[in-house]
Amino acid sequence: MKSIYLTEAHSIFRNSVRQFMDKEVAPFADAWERDCRIPKEIWAHMGKLGFLGISFPEEFGGTGADIFYSLIFLEELARSQMGGFAAAVGVQQFVATGAIFNQGTSALKERYLVPSIAGTKVGAICISEPNTGSDVAAIQTTAVREGESWVINGAKTWVTNGVYADFYVIACKTDREAGAGGISLILADAKTSGITSNKLRKMGWHSSDTAELSLENLRVPASNLIGQHGQGFYYIMQTFVMERLTVAASSVGCSFVALEKTLAYMETRQAFGKPINRFQALRHRIADLATELEAARQLVYHAAWLHGQGEQAVKESSMAKLLTTELSNRVMAECLQFYGGFGYVEEYPMARFYRDARVSTIVAGTSEIMREIIAKVVIDKMEFPKIPSALESESATVAEPVTGTETESEIVASSLADLMRSLAKRHRPERTEGWKGLFHFKFKDSANPMWTVLIDSNRCQVSEGLSGTPDCIVTTSEAVYLAIEQGRQNAEMAVLTRKLKISNMGAMMKFSKAFKRVTT
């Protein structure tokens, strides 16, 4: 297919992945599905061919290829004819190893990322728990620092690669009271005592070992903390766009394979003296599915292109995940129908495709959560701050904090009223010359809940109450705002965890640069 995103080199790569899947994987689909596991050797085989480090830099054994190679790989994984295989490989390359690459120490990268790319180690990401999935901030697994170790206790569930993994990236509460801000990511080697796994029996994805894990006094070296303490939620968010694109591209791939097989079947199956692909009632449904699928694929490519350009693609990746997974379920249901009774038996692949597609609207954020995110953008005009990954860090700049500047003023502000009034004195006119902006601040739980700040070129006026038509409305609590201004709370994290709502992120970015910070 000709595309503005894809080159001849992409096509060559697609063919090589397709050949590998057709020859080395698909013939074993029935066996691996029956055994409910993927043999270790296939990981190493893929590693040797460079299929497990497509987006990682060469220094770690990867290829450092553009994002469309990853999408093509994910689409072609569907040729394995096992949703479970595609999931296991997708999680390993695009989810479990993401935080290690972005935030891990060189030692962790050497011990876990490099072998993951080589296919000699398999990783798992452990966020969901028996009592919480969508609400990541509510996890209860704890990690307590004891000398040079973290001691982890709790339970995880739905862990892809959870039984046969060599290492686990575990989201833990290192500060139980701090909500999302108390989550840290800690790596545990599977050989460590204290981890018990139990393989779950599922409706589909049989070849993928999904497990519940019991973590009992699991003691790992303090150096296994990934990145900074308390930043785990932020790191998880950092990989969300790619995780959604992973599921979206896989869903597109599976749907195209299902459609292709169904078309071949319809050509040979006869009814009433002719192939069933001659019946208009079926032809129009195929035409609709093919059209929607092509449109959905283009949305995935667009979202991926934005992501590859270093743009924030939260809305587009959520839309792509929602659209492709819901569509994939419809494609499978329709294709199964076109197979008639043969769609319902295991001799043909449709029954498996149908079962496997079902989970796509649940994993990596449910359809309901995708709709919540999209609604926040299109209705509430919420803008998500950019969280660059290590892959983008050379080209992208780290988002500036929403408030505060690199220089401190002499002003100490301990109350909200002091803080707001001090804005006029902390204003840096050289930063706002020729620019005008009206800001409304709304503070919950405050004796002085409403404030208006007008920046008009080199002047800043602050008044209590709301006046004028604002360019930007900031809604938060007094405690959160004070913590941000005093440098105790990360502003981006506050936005991500909904503690701070900003109606116009562009205006707020300008605002944030216009003031000296209070002295802490």
Ligand SMILES: Cc1cc2nc3c(=O)[nH]c(=O)nc-3n(C[C@H](O)[C@H](O)[C@H](O)COP(=O)(O)OP(=O)(O)OC[C@H]3O[C@@H](n4cnc5c(N)ncnc54)[C@H](O)[C@@H]3O)c2cc1C
């Ligand atoms: C096969 C499989 C593999 C998985 N692999 C992994 C993995 O490797 N690692 C991992 O950490 N997790 C994994 N998951 C977990 C998956 O991410 C969660 O199942 C998913 O996030 C949903 O969480 P939940 O199951 O707890 O559902 P819940 O969060 O309990 O949701 C239940 C229902 O309520 C809806 N709901 C919840 N909140 C809202 C809201 N605010 N508005 C509207 N509706 C809402 C949901 O959409 C859903 O329909 C896997 C799951 C499966 C089934």
